[in-house]
Amino acid sequence: MEDIKKRIRITKFLDYIFAIVGLLSTLVGLALLFTLMTDLFMDGFPRLGYKFFASFPSRFPDEAGILSAWVGSFLVLLVTASAAIPIGVAAGIYLEEYAGKNWLTNIIEINIANLAGVPSIVYGLLALVVFVYFFKFGESILTGGLALALLILPMVIMATREAIRAIPNSIREASYALGATKWQTVQFHIIPYSTGGILTGIIIGLSRAIGETAPIITVGALTFIAFLPSSPFSSEFPFISFKWLFDPFTVMPIQMFNWVSRPQHEFQLNAAAAGIVLMMMTLLMNGFAIYIRYRFRKKIKW
Amino acid sequence: MVKELKAEVKKLNFYYGRVQALKEINLPIERRKVSALIGPSGCGKTTFLRCFNRMHDLYPHNRYEGEIILHPDNVNIISPQMDPIEVRMQISMVFQKPNPFPKSIYENVAYGLRVRGVSKREVLDEKVEKSLRGAVLWDEVKDRLNHLAFDLSGGQQQRLCIARALATNPRILLFDEPTSALDPTATLKIEELIVELKNEVTIIIVTHNMQQAARVSDYTAFMYLGEIVEYDKTDRIFTAPSNKLTEEYITGRFG
Incomplete structure (x- = not known):
């Protein structure tokens, strides 16, 4: 009896030890993040304001802003989303609902999973060769957006497949049993029921794309831009213009990098402020993804 | 009374890949009657x-042999x-399990019609009501046709699935447990x-x-080993x- 009590005491002590070790490990991560954020905020917060968002970069740190950077980031992301969403979702649907299960689709599947792990700079090189040199898109918003689209395409495909796989087979059978074709089943059931999961994947992909620097530098984004891309609207018919697609650009992380590499302390503050903006953008997008997932989970539970 | 046949199964063999699951099945299906398939688990019912309804065509490597003749058209549906x-x-x-779509009660019933290209609201309304009445569900759901089908109880969901199947005026209705x-x-x-329902289908x-x-x-058809x-x-x-064998099965001595 004494023996057992002793054993229990020892195991309980080990329990206690691990609880402390686990707590400390968690705190290390949290504390680091907290320090980083506080530091960033202390440095950058005073710089945030309307003028910071509405000004071009400048030689004078007080006058410099992120106008061209956030507009560039926004437009690049627009191109990325327009390319990656239709292609990625269509590929995901095809692989799950249409393609047979054989060695070829297995190889494709493994390759897509591998593509998600390819370093982003490699996508930059690919985009440089294909979009800049071969298609002659130039060092433009279009090239940057497509480079990032390549980068997040595997993520979008995988998110789509995961979301589709969560739909129980009984739903497909119910649809087919009523005489539906494959496309009707996809259109009325597969796409609507997987939208939550797909959107979540897309937004997380985009929030990764917005912070990417390497592929954007590789395709030749500029680091100092004091003008905006051409307007998407024109005064003549058809009133919209796609000229902006071929304009040079910069993005948030490159603007940050540019400021960080300057010797003056004031520019470091600008970098911190831009960092806050970038982080907020990412957090907002991730928050939105969580919200969407929550909304859809509430409506559709299998 | 002369028996009227709705369908006739003739020498049906069915294979999952190389495994033969049904062997030389012959069976008449009487019009507007209920035919039951019974037998122990795995017997192929x-x-x-x-x-x-050719559900096996949804999956690869399945193969039919023989005929299922649908009357009065005399076509072999397999x-x-x-x-x-x-x-x-x-x-x-x-x-087997109620499998309504995660859509409204109305849309669940209307789906088969939508698949057939029906989109007129009046036609859909009428058919939905008729089918729900046919499945004895109308009185329970008539005030909440826009609610999600998942809000219904299991039994109501299954009756909804029956209404969904009825909406398209099927010639044969299959029930799988x-x-x-x-x-x-x-x-x-x-x-x-x-x-x-057998008065109609x-x-x-x-x-x-x-x-x-x-x-x-x-x-009733008693099946054993395909x-x-x-x-x-x-x-x-x-x-x-x-x-x-039938006697032993129905008296509960095996199966």
Whole structure:
């Protein structure tokens, strides 16, 4: 009896030890993040304001802003989303609902999973060769957006497949049993029921794309831009213009990098402020993804 | 009264890849009657049922041999020339577990019509009401047709699935153990409904519950190891089976 009590005491002590070790490990991560954020905020917060968002970069740190950077980031992301969403979702649907299960689709599947792990700079090189040199898109918003689209395409495909796989087979059978074709089943059931999961994947992909620097530098984004891309609207018919697609650009992380590499302390503050903006953008997008997932989970539970 | 046949199964063989699941099945399906398929687990009754609306075509490596002739058109619905979608347009199915779509009650019932290109609101409204009445669900849901089908109880969901299958005026309605996931009260309602429905539609039901077969069906086929051992009027099968195996199964000595 004494023996057992002793054993229990020892195991309980080990329990206690691990609880402390686990707590400390968690705190290390949290504390680091907290320090980083506080530091960033202390440095950058005073710089945030309307003028910071509405000004071009400048030689004078007080006058410099992120106008061209956030507009560039926004437009690049627009191109990325327009390319990656239709292609990625269509590929995901095809692989799950249409393609047979054989060695070829297995190889494709493994390759897509591998593509998600390819370093982003490699996508930059690919985009440089294909979009800049071969298609002659130039060092433009279009090239940057497509480079990032390549980068997040595997993520979008995988998110789509995961979301589709969560739909129980009984739903497909119910649809087919009523005489539906494959496309009707996809259109009325597969796409609507997987939208939550797909959107979540897309937004997380985009929030990764917005912070990417390497592929954007590789395709030749500029680091100092004091003008905006051409307007998407024109005064003549058809009133919209796609000229902006071929304009040079910069993005948030490159603007940050540019400021960080300057010797003056004031520019470091600008970098911190831009960092806050970038982080907020990412957090907002991730928050939105969580919200969407929550909304859809509430409506559709299998 | 002369028997009127809705369908005739002739020398049906079915293979999952190399495994033969159904062997030389011959069976008449009487018009506007309930035919029950009974037998121990794995005897092929569900496999057989799913031949009628070509569900096996959804998965690779499945193969049919023989004929299922649908009357009065005299077409073989399992011939490779026959489009499975055309077959499913005429032969509906209710599954083991209620599987409503995560849509409104209304949209669940209307789906089969939408698939057929019906989009006029008045036609849909009328058909939805008629089908829900046919499935004895109308009074329970008429005030909340826009609610999600998942809000209904299990038994109501299954009746919704029956309404969904009825909406397209099927010529044969297939039931695959429709009450195995339901409680006794809900089961009773479904059984009453099946007896009611045979006035309008030919029904084939798979069940592992022998009392259920005895209660709802007019004809019963006893299956064992992929073959039909005995087929007769239900009361004959349950009172005076001619095959020893059938007798042993219905008296609960095996299976």
